[in-house]
Amino acid sequence: MQNDGEQIAxxxxxxxxxxxxxxxxxxxxxxxxxxxxxxxxxxxxxxxxVFAAVLAGIFPGMFSADPLAFTIVWDLRLHRVLFAVVxxxxxxxxxxxMQGVLRNPLASPFTLGIASAATxxxxxxxxxxxxxxxxxxxxxxxxxxxxxxxxxxIYGLSRYRxxxxxxxxxxxIILMYLFGAMTSFLQYTGTTEQLQAVxxxxxxxxxxxxxxxxxxxxxxxxxxxxxLVWRAWDLNALGMGDQVAQSLGVKVEQTRTLHMMVAxxxxxxIICFTGTIGFIGxxxxxxxxxxxGGDHRYxxxxxxxxxxxxxxxxxxxxxxILAPQIIPVGIMTAFIGIPFFLYLFMRQKEEYW
Amino acid sequence: xxxxxxxxxAVCMLLCPFVVADAALPxxxxxxxFIAKEELxxxxxxxxxxxTTPPDATLSDLRDAAWMYVHWNGTARxxxxxxxxxxTLTRPLRRIIVMNSETLETMRSLGVKKERIVAVDxxxxxxxxxxxxxxxxxxxxxxxxxxxxxxxxxRPDALFLYASVxxxxxxxxxxxxxxxxxxxxxxxxxxxxxxxxxxxxARIAEIFGEEEKGARLAAFYTDALTKVAAAASSSAPPEVYxxxxxxxxxxxxxxxxxxxxTMAGGANIFRDNPAEYPEIDPESVIARKPxxxxxxxxxxKYIFGxxxxxxxxxxxxxxxxxxxxxxxxxxxxxxxxxxxxxxxAVLGGPQYLIGVTYMARWFHPDxxxxxxxxxLHRMYLQEFQGxxxxxxxxxxxxxxxx
Numbered sequence: 001m002q003n004d005g006e007q008i009a010x011x012x013x014x015x016x017x018x019x020x021x022x023x024x025x026x027x028x029x030x031x032x033x034x035x036x037x038x039x040x041x042x043x044x045x046x047x048x049x050v051f052a053a054v055l056a057g058i059f060p061g062m063f064s065a066d067p068l069a070f071t072i073v074w075d076l077r078l079h080r081v082l083f084a085v086v087x088x089x090x091x092x093x094x095x096x097x098m099q100g101v102l103r104n105p106l107a108s109p110f111t112l113g114i115a116s117a118a119t120x121x122x123x124x125x126x127x128x129x130x131x132x133x134x135x136x137x138x139x140x141x142x143x144x145x146x147x148x149x150x151x152x153x154i155y156g157l158s159r160y161r162x163x164x165x166x167x168x169x170x171x172x173i174i175l176m177y178l179f180g181a182m183t184s185f186l187q188y189t190g191t192t193e194q195l196q197a198v199x200x201x202x203x204x205x206x207x208x209x210x211x212x213x214x215x216x217x218x219x220x221x222x223x224x225x226x227x228l229v230w231r232a233w234d235l236n237a238l239g240m241g242d243q244v245a246q247s248l249g250v251k252v253e254q255t256r257t258l259h260m261m262v263a264x265x266x267x268x269x270i271i272c273f274t275g276t277i278g279f280i281g282x283x284x285x286x287x288x289x290x291x292x293g294g295d296h297r298y299x300x301x302x303x304x305x306x307x308x309x310x311x312x313x314x315x316x317x318x319x320x321i322l323a324p325q326i327i328p329v330g331i332m333t334a335f336i337g338i339p340f341f342l343y344l345f346m347r348q349k350e351e352y353w
Numbered sequence: 354x355x356x357x358x359x360x361x362x363a364v365c366m367l368l369c370p371f372v373v374a375d376a377a378l379p380x381x382x383x384x385x386x387f388i389a390k391e392e393l394x395x396x397x398x399x400x401x402x403x404x405t406t407p408p409d410a411t412l413s414d415l416r417d418a419a420w421m422y423v424h425w426n427g428t429a430r431x432x433x434x435x436x437x438x439x440x441t442l443t444r445p446l447r448r449i450i451v452m453n454s455e456t457l458e459t460m461r462s463l464g465v466k467k468e469r470i471v472a473v474d475x476x477x478x479x480x481x482x483x484x485x486x487x488x489x490x491x492x493x494x495x496x497x498x499x500x501x502x503x504x505x506x507x508r509p510d511a512l513f514l515y516a517s518v519x520x521x522x523x524x525x526x527x528x529x530x531x532x533x534x535x536x537x538x539x540x541x542x543x544x545x546x547x548x549x550x551x552x553x554x555a556r557i558a559e560i561f562g563e564e565e566k567g568a569r570l571a572a573f574y575t576d577a578l579t580k581v582a583a584a585a586s587s588s589a590p591p592e593v594y595x596x597x598x599x600x601x602x603x604x605x606x607x608x609x610x611x612x613x614x615t616m617a618g619g620a621n622i623f624r625d626n627p628a629e630y631p632e633i634d635p636e637s638v639i640a641r642k643p644x645x646x647x648x649x650x651x652x653x654k655y656i657f658g659x660x661x662x663x664x665x666x667x668x669x670x671x672x673x674x675x676x677x678x679x680x681x682x683x684x685x686x687x688x689x690x691x692x693x694x695x696x697x698a699v700l701g702g703p704q705y706l707i708g709v710t711y712m713a714r715w716f717h718p719d720x721x722x723x724x725x726x727x728x729l730h731r732m733y734l735q736e737f738q739g740x741x742x743x744x745x746x747x748x749x750x751x752x753x754x755x
Contacts, residue, residue: 042637075679324637
């Protein structure tokens, strides 16, 4: 008996070490990639120039940098790099939570129609509010409020029939089709240019980031993630089935609603600025689960790190592979994420989900 | 009266134009493919001497025969469209559908009257300032959402579509329309590419027997472009950053705008990019230090000015936004105040020569003595388009004009 206990404790500690190592390695990779992608760019700045510019920005007055390098680093590169990290983190966290809440390996922030709703909101703004100065704000507000509306609609629909995971997925898929149809209808009435803009929005892009947007998204992700981690035990319980969770004292419906709403909020606040960056929310939790197992107390945050790495990697490639041309980042995420996923998937011996 | 018989007759009369349009030449009595003076004369005399009012079909046949005798030397006319397809017309066109606004504009330059046009696409019908005579005209939808029923119900005798832009959509329209009306001539004509514009215009002139006006239009273009070429070669080409109405979306070799920048004597800084319309990294503009920046307005987020003239004050606002972009204060174009906003109406379509003239003046201010884009614009509107030359006010199309 005692041996068994020690063995289990030992296993747990080894698992714990593995988790820590996983997150540590990811952090180092993200840091290296962030540094690299701040240095590399079509303006052809040297490492020294970038380094001086970064220091001059952090310690004003103490270091001096070439003003042009300073502008390029601080006004064009840094917020984009950081935005990729925060947005990738947020999308992956939302994905991990959605998969847990819905007990569905195919769930992602986009399963519940959040993304199609945002696209519809963006299409409304692109087609009906075409003016440059107010246009961007209108687009962000419109995309965000449509996703919020979709989240509320799912809540309402499943509330009506009791919130089972299945009914939530079903409601989400129905909404996805509805918003998809409405977007197509709008596109049908728009001009080629507007059509192109909507399609472009669907690819997702980090071209329009700024420090203000970064601050906003960081605030949402920064507040929401601890909340989700704090309730991660409940997600583990939900994974055993609603009845088990209930007998363990988890308020099933309340938990599911809370997690779903928070994950939707994170997703909406990111994609209203970037367009629909798919795939990260779906694949990051799977990669993480393959590496460190399905305990949501770790899974949620570790997925975030994986997501940050994928999005940052994808955006760095999108900026450099055909430089000075920029490829929409939504196209690159799959190219980066899938080999990573396949590697872990092939190595896995048993069923992991 | 026998009602069914009348109904059958009515249907036959409705079908008549299809049948006749596909037949041999009107008024070609001996069927040798040539309307001779004698044939025309005998037809006219036969009608005059009959003493009764001849049926409409006979009269319109005679009208067509006379027209062909005058304009096409009494024979059928074979015209090759921009896609290289040969089409033979055995009658003058009287009921055409035009789904390409550049072609319609060119038709107007060539004096093709509204009476020959039965329907247009919905964007033409929505431009009352530039196409006042087609405001609220019957519309057959757009190239992306064509209304086939409407198209066929207008009983057209020809359809005009783009040749190289939106090719897949236009191919599909041609395929579907000719499936139900195999004999309907579908002309694929661009009328927007500088290198083929005059050829396209000559094709239309041939179709409508307006060769004289065609020659006048060609002379107008050639003269204006010669002046541009002289200015363009007067000094070394400045490095130019050309931005479309999508921010940081530029153009490269292979695109029409690149050709126009080159024509005006500018060196496009992104000319060697493999994609024709690449979205580029903002910092690469700063790194390439353009001497002149051109921003295109007129669509997307930049709808203002142009023939409607609405919100023309936005030109200045947009220019200020460009000047204030991160890092742009180091660009020579911004330092020297050579940042210009231009409306697509004078650059995208047949009026490109006006936009190119403006650009040549911006690129080569010292060699631009002969260039007067504003009066060129006024002349185009007045002489070729039959519009109020006052519409050509520079405030609506460019900022700053000099």
